[in-house]
Amino acid sequence: MLGGQGFFRGSSILTSGTAGTGKTTLAAHFIDAACRRGEQALYFAFEESPSQLFRNMRSIGIDLDRWVKKGLLHVHAARPTTFGIEMHLVQIYRVLLEHQPKAVVLDPLSSLNSAGAKQEVQGMVLRIIDHLKSIGATAFFTTLTSGSEPLETTGVNVSSLVDTWLLLRDVEADGERNRIIYVLKSRGMAHSNQLREFKLTGHGAELLPAYLGPSGVLTGSARIKQEAKELEMDAREHARSKQTELALTRKLRALEAEIATLEAEKAAHEVELKSLFADHELSRAAVIEQRAAMAASRKVKEPAQSSRTNGRGSRL
Numbered sequence: 001m002l003g004g005q006g007f008f009r010g011s012s013i014l015t016s017g018t019a020g021t022g023k024t025t026l027a028a029h030f031i032d033a034a035c036r037r038g039e040q041a042l043y044f045a046f047e048e049s050p051s052q053l054f055r056n057m058r059s060i061g062i063d064l065d066r067w068v069k070k071g072l073l074h075v076h077a078a079r080p081t082t083f084g085i086e087m088h089l090v091q092i093y094r095v096l097l098e099h100q101p102k103a104v105v106l107d108p109l110s111s112l113n114s115a116g117a118k119q120e121v122q123g124m125v126l127r128i129i130d131h132l133k134s135i136g137a138t139a140f141f142t143t144l145t146s147g148s149e150p151l152e153t154t155g156v157n158v159s160s161l162v163d164t165w166l167l168l169r170d171v172e173a174d175g176e177r178n179r180i181i182y183v184l185k186s187r188g189m190a191h192s193n194q195l196r197e198f199k200l201t202g203h204g205a206e207l208l209p210a211y212l213g214p215s216g217v218l219t220g221s222a223r224i225k226q227e228a229k230e231l232e233m234d235a236r237e238h239a240r241s242k243q244t245e246l247a248l249t250r251k252l253r254a255l256e257a258e259i260a261t262l263e264a265e266k267a268a269h270e271v272e273l274k275s276l277f278a279d280h281e282l283s284r285a286a287v288i289e290q291r292a293a294m295a296a297s298r299k300v301k302e303p304a305q306s307s308r309t310n311g312r313g314s315r316l
Helices: 025-035 050-058 065-069 085-099 111-113 118-134 220-298
Strands: 012-019 043-047 075-077 103-107 138-146 162-174 174-187 196-201 203-208
Touching: 012 025, 012 118, 025 043, 025 050, 025 065, 025 085, 025 103, 025 162, 043 050, 043 085, 050 065, 050 075, 065 075, 075 085, 075 162, 085 118, 111 118, 111 138, 118 138
Parallel strands: 012 138, 012 162, 043 075, 043 103, 103 138
Antiparallel strands: 162 174, 174 196, 196 203
8 A cells, every 4th residue: 555665664554443443463463573674662651561463463474573582673661651742652662762663653642632732742753753763763653542532643743744644444244344445645755545444353454445336435344245246247247258169160150161061052053053064165177077078078079160162262
């Protein structure tokens, strides 16, 4: 959905959505990918302990604990109400300075609203974003939106500060809820404008191909039902096409046989015509020869004329 290139290094990414839409899962994928590249990563968890985070991610096939054991990942867990806003900011700066990470997750930013006033939280987040950019770290933030709020809100008013904003939401249809992801913005790169379904599997989040049905984007069982219906229609159309092909083939073979019969008749007529022409020529030649013979038999040699004499008895 980002042109296959991923995020820009040193950029900031915000993922917002209601509870259970997969925000932490995407954050875990982000951290796991950084550790696979051998980069230092830092995860600030404001609602879960490290053990809870590791257990939950193992259930979908993402093992973050191994990166901690290899020294590539450090998880800093702190409840928002443990400190005030300024102390949280000091703690974050200290941990960043200690580990010098290339990838950082803050999950979720919205929980910090309980640690101070909204304007204070917004100021803190702005300072964190600026600091992460200054040290060249790529930042991944999550924020929770409630069902009563518009989807395109963040709760901490930082959407204008981030470079990429991913929106996660549930779609309810046919008695089930399915997860949808959408790229609201991504500065400096071409990105998809499609609503894409994704599901959580034993090997993490799986992005499904975009599927547009007669009434719009289909997800879950509605998608499966429509795909089965289209496969059935394709099978029927294939069967009809096959029957039409067989009928046309039979007709073609009949026409070819008829043409062959006509060609044979034509050849026979041509032979007969040549025979008649030859017989006619022979008859004509015989007639000519007979006439010549008759003419030869009728031709009589004329006798010589008697000589006339003049009065004197001399021959003229």
